[in-house]
Amino acid sequence: MWSNETFQTGQPMGRYYPYNITCPPGQLPVYSVNVNVTEHRDISRALAFAQKHKIRLTIVNTGHDLNGRSDGFGSLAIWIRNLGHGLHFQPQFSSATGCSRSGWYGSAIHIDGVWTWREVHRVARRSSVIVVSGGPDSPGATGGWLSGGRHGPASRNYGLGADQLLEAHVMLASGRVVNTNHCQHRLLFRALRGGGPGYEIVLGTKVKAYPNVE
Numbered sequence: 001m002w003s004n005e006t007f008q009t010g011q012p013m014g015r016y017y018p019y020n021i022t023c024p025p026g027q028l029p030v031y032s033v034n035v036n037v038t039e040h041r042d043i044s045r046a047l048a049f050a051q052k053h054k055i056r057l058t059i060v061n062t063g064h065d066l067n068g069r070s071d072g073f074g075s076l077a078i079w080i081r082n083l084g085h086g087l088h089f090q091p092q093f094s095s096a097t098g099c100s101r102s103g104w105y106g107s108a109i110h111i112d113g114v115w116t117w118r119e120v121h122r123v124a125r126r127s128s129v130i131v132v133s134g135g136p137d138s139p140g141a142t143g144g145w146l147s148g149g150r151h152g153p154a155s156r157n158y159g160l161g162a163d164q165l166l167e168a169h170v171m172l173a174s175g176r177v178v179n180t181n182h183c184q185h186r187l188l189f190r191a192l193r194g195g196g197p198g199y200e201i202v203l204g205t206k207v208k209a210y211p212n213v214e
Contacts (some may be wrong), residue, residue, distance in 0.1 A: 028056055029077035039083075043201060045176030046078050051173075059201050061114055061143030064136075069144060081140070083203065084113035086121060089127040093206065095167055099183035104168050107209040112169075117141050129209035130154060132164050142168075142202045149194025154210075162194035163205045170200035179201065 033046045038186045051058040058072035060079045093108035107129055111120060118137035124130055139145050149162030158164070167181040168189065180189035180200075191199045 006170050013197050029072055029075040031075075032077045032079050035078060035080045035083045039161075040171065040203065043078055043080070043083075043171055046076065047171075047173060047175050059197065061140035061202075062109050062116060062138065064139040064143075072195075078201070080114050080201070082114070084115055085204070086110075086112045086125045088112065088116055088209060089123055089209070090206070091127070093166055093208075095181055095183075095206075096169070097179050097181060097184050099167070099169075099181045101182035104166055104208060107211075108113075108166055108205070108206045110206050112204040113142050114143070115141050117145075124209060125212075127209070128212045130212050131207055131209055132161060141207075142205050144197050146205065146207075147192050147195065147197040147202065158208070159211055160194070165189075165193050165205060166208060167206040168192055168202055169204040170202050172200055 033042060035042045039108070046104075047057070047206065049055070056072050056075035058070060058075045058077045060070050060077050062081055088110040090108045090110060093102070093104050093106065095102070107127070109120060109123060109127075109129075109131060116138050117131075119132040120131060120133065120141045121137060132152055134145050134150055134152045146161050146165060149160050151160050155161075167179060168186070168193070169177065169179055171177050178185055178188075180186075180192060182189065188199060192202070
């Protein structure tokens with residue numbers, strides 16, 4: 001365990017800070033699967049392996065959670081930090097499925113894969129926009145912060161994390177990959193907007209972007 005959050009987010013078994021001052025056995029996974037840039041199949045294979053052998057499964061985005069909600073004692077952890085295809089600014093939001101029910105006609109950032117808010121903010125600054133994120137910039141932008149419906153410095157003006165999601169590219173427990181939005185898999189999309197990260201594995205999102213304030 002380390003107190004350096006930037007270093008921690010690059011470690012498959014890293015944890016941000018000790019839960020207490022003692023040294024108990026802990027809540028850490030036993031095994032970890034590292035998913036690389038384009039390998040969605042690594043995730044589906046790990047899912048199938050865990051189901052076949054009845055092993056507890058945890059998904060670790062960056063693992064940035066003092067409460068240990070990305071932990072699981074004795075589990076198989078799927079570490080998806082290196083699953084990063086790209087970050088793309090959309091001057092006007094465009095749905096991958098052509099869905100037009102979001103009611104959002106402004107800009108968006110396509111977070112394709114797992115990226116920290118620090119990396120997302122770089123793209124936002126270059127495009128003269130801002131996004132709603134947490135206070136620290138080291139948590140994953142597609143992880144528990146988003147699905148937990150959290151808040152940040154810009155929430156006073158633009159709402160919670162749950163209000164920012166326009167679309168998500170996710171993998172189900174069956175290994176099937178689908179797009180969720182206001183048109184497709186609507187109940188799943190609703191659950192993802194604040195209901196927690198236990199419904200699916202988030203592979204990418206599109207979130208609202210707002211004009212920068214000088």
